[in-house]
Amino acid sequence: MSKTIRIGTRDSELALWQANTVKNKLNELGYATEIIAVKSTGDLILDKPLHELGITGVFTKTLDVAMLKGEIDIAVHSMKDVPTVLPQGIVQAAVLERGNHFDILVYKNNEEFLGHRDATIATGSLRRRAQWLNRYPTHSLVDLRGNVNSRMQKLNDSEWNGAIFAAAGLERIGIEPENTIGLTWMLPAPAQGTVMVVAMHDDEYVLDACSSLNHEPTEICTKLEREFLNKLEGGCTAPIGALAKINEEEITLQGVLLSVDGGKKLEAELTAPLGKHENLGIDCANSILSRGGKRVMSEMQKATLKNNADNATIFSTKKLTHDQQNRVNDKVIIDSEDFIKISPNRLSAAILKQEYQNVVITSQNAVDALLKNISADELQFKNIYCVGRKTKRLIEKSIGPVKHSERNAKKLATHLVDFIEGIKVTYFCSNIRRDELTDILTANNIQVNEQVIYDTKYVAQALDENIKAVLFCSPSAIASFLTVNEANKIAYCIGETTAKEARKTFKDVRVAKIPTVESLIDLVNEDAIG
Secondary structure: OOOOEEEEEEOOHHHHHHHHHHHHHHHHOOOOEEEEEEOOHHHHOOOOOHHHHOOOOOOOHHHHHHHHOOOOOEEEEEHHHOOOOOOOOEEEEEEOOOOOOOEEEEEOOOOHHHHOOOOEEEOOOHHHHHHHHHHOOOOEEEOOOOOHHHHHHHHHHOOOOEEEEEHHHHHHOOOOOOOEEEEOOOOOOOOOOOEEEEEEOOOHHHHHHHHOOOOHHHHHHHHHHHHHHHHHOOOOOOOEEEEEEEEOOEEEEEEEEEOOOOOOEEEEEEEEEOOOOOOHHHHHHHHHHHHHHHHHHHHHHHHHHHHHHHHOOEEEOOOOOHHHHHHOOOOOOEEEOOOEEEEEOOOOHHHHOOEEEEEEEOOHHHHHHHHHHOOHHHOEEEEEEEEOHHHHHHHHHHOOOOOEEEOOHHHHHHHHHHHOOOOEEEEEEEOOOOOHHHHHHHHOOOEEEEEEEEEEEEOOOOOOOOOOEEEEOOHHHHHHHOOOOOOOOEEEEOOHHHHHHHOOOOOOEEEOOOOOHHHHHHHHHHHHHO
């Protein structure tokens, strides 16, 4: 098969230089290519520092979406801008040989200010800011955003003493001025100076083409640096630097974590033989975490969460995972917290070890609670019926095969009325639940043996007036919400069962296409774009 490889890139001069470098290398190998340029959120939102945007990957998300939609075949990035966890389906296809990894200071007039108490330095990087303040604590730092050319122009038009840039960026587009100082003491961002190519995991043609571009020594070093970053759970929102170097048969990794104000600085440096270096990034991060790094990261994460909460307009009543937060559109800020608390109940072994012909389970919480009481090997369930695809997957992974599943309890009850073996079911449920399933089965002369395997407790918080919409993943979450809030917001619901409960009190109810948190987030994203 032969096709034109569509190369996605940001439309800045530096990004286009990188994309054309990849294009030329592929052309030399005989592949047909074309470049497709787009603007990223990081390019469009220039009035806030990166760390105040509250998200990672602001320079890469737009291209990720284009790739997942099939609009481009590969994306070319500055590797330091790429989140350490790639979106599902997208993989690292190649890294080019690393360029200059240092930061440089571009200064105006002269460099005497370095010995003065007062000076003004510009940078949009939290890492550069923190390291500069650690070395020059009395200097003032101002934010500087935009592409390389516009940042250089802002420096020339300002009264600042200087600004910090990545040396590779200036060199690649040929605008490095004479008045520069190499900041060899400043640890770069993980993977700085490296161009990364990503592609879809199942595009064998493209992956094979890109494999010829890969520079293995750079791949080894940047992998360690990004593992260090990932372990510290940083990104654009934490001052973290790392640099790995290969020296003959050894590899050395330096890492640093600082507080935002530069007042705290934790460093580590480890060396390992090539071939036994796989854990170097994790070990280096653990060294820092064990010496006060956990507290530094915790303080920054609390500050980030507070910033998100203060600016959020949407609230999820189920705590979102890191991957789910990354799925949120850049235009949206969602705060989240669990509004219901699950407490497993203790059931006697005599009850749980019985042989049950028909068992009904309607939530993952019930599965978890069951397995906290007894091992799966001891359960004697002949026919298991459940609600939801995730519940089904969890049951089949941890207990055994599911005879039948439906999207909601009402549909499952209707199925059981027509197809159940026998006239009795055992229903492992919560103390708080909808009565539809029990009512339908009982009305059709099917005996329901309810076993309350866990308790659901309401732990809602009162939301601020700036919250305009709320995400609900269960009827119980709605009930909890209403204990301390009014139904005067948009209700985004995970499925029809939850939506039915919401319609009793909310005027504007919107339902996810698929009953998953990810689909619910996608609906919010669509509304934000629309």
